[in-house]
Each structure stands twice: as C-alpha cells, then as structure tokens.
Amino acid sequence: MRFRAFLAMLAALALCGGTSALAQVPAGYARQLAQQLAVAEQHYTQQGYVRMAGPFAGGLAEAGLRDIPVTLRADQDYRIIAVCDADCGDLDLRIIDPSGEVIAADVQRDDYPILRVRPRQTGAFNVEVKMYQCASAPCYFAMNVYGR
Numbered sequence: 001m002r003f004r005a006f007l008a009m010l011a012a013l014a015l016c017g018g019t020s021a022l023a024q025v026p027a028g029y030a031r032q033l034a035q036q037l038a039v040a041e042q043h044y045t046q047q048g049y050v051r052m053a054g055p056f057a058g059g060l061a062e063a064g065l066r067d068i069p070v071t072l073r074a075d076q077d078y079r080i081i082a083v084c085d086a087d088c089g090d091l092d093l094r095i096i097d098p099s100g101e102v103i104a105a106d107v108q109r110d111d112y113p114i115l116r117v118r119p120r121q122t123g124a125f126n127v128e129v130k131m132y133q134c135a136s137a138p139c140y141f142a143m144n145v146y147g148r
Contacts, residue, residue: 033084040144060129060134067126072119077118082143084139088134088140091131092113094115094128095115096128
C-alpha cells in the first residue's frame with residue numbers, strides 16, 4: 001500500500017509541475033488525475049512499458065476537443081492512455097498519422113480510453129482528445145504515452 005501511495009505522490013508532483021498546460025488543472029482535480037495515472041503507470045511498467053511522453057493535461061467542456069502532438073517511432077509498440085475527473089462520463093481518443101489517417105481510436109462509452117498502436121512510420125502524430133460527456137464543465141483529463 002505504501003508503494004501505491006508513493007507512486008500517486010510522484011504522479012501528482014509530475015502533474016502539478018512543469019509546463020503551463022499542466023498548471024491549468026486545479027489542485028483537487030490534479031490529485032484525482034494523478035492517482036489514476038499512478039495506477040496506470042504501475043500496470044504498464046509491469047508489462048515492460050516506459051513512459052515516453054506526458055503527462056499532458058487540461059480541461060474541456062462537453063464535446064470539446066484538444067489535439068496533442070506526439071512523435072512516435074516506426075515499429076515500436078505504444079499504449080496511449082487517458083483518464084478524466086469524476087465529472088467526466090465519457091472521454092475518447094483518436095490518433096492520426098502524419099498523412100491524416102486515423103490509425104487507432106477508442107470511442108467506447110468510458111472515461112478511461114486506451115490506444116494500442118504500432119506505427120508503420122516514424123513521425124509527428126496527433127492525438128485527438130474529445131470530452132464526449134461532462135457533467136460540470138470543464139472536465140479535466142490527463143494523458144500519458146508509453147512505449148516498449
């Protein structure tokens with residue numbers, strides 16, 4: 001149990017510090033997101049993944065979109081996960097390759113989307129985050145990219 005608390009604390013520190021986009025998440029929501037990311041981080045590191053990018057975070061109103069650019073390498077196995085706060089009912093992810101083609105999407109009715117992707121080319125990809133359902137806007141999300 002102490003290890004999980006330690007991971008949550010590390011994720012909270014990472015989420016609250018750093019870039020201005022992360023600083024826009026209010027502290028209470030940042031803690032919620034950090035705890036969820038810590039659980040995901042533990043799961044993916046046990047499977048041999050390493051965090052390659054993130055956390056990316058922000059707030060969106062219902063039906064709001066945010067594009068997050070990420071660089072991915074050809075033939076590397078990636079998991080892109082997103083979490084959202086308790087006011088969020090449905091969050092969706094899509095990843096778009098450099099030519100504009102959607103290569104993976106998680107548009108299920110849930111608040112924990114996961115993309116599984118192995119790009120055929122190295123380049124600048126775009127992760128589209130869509131807040132499909134939000135009870136009290138803005139709803140806050142966070143996203144990490146893991147690779148192995």
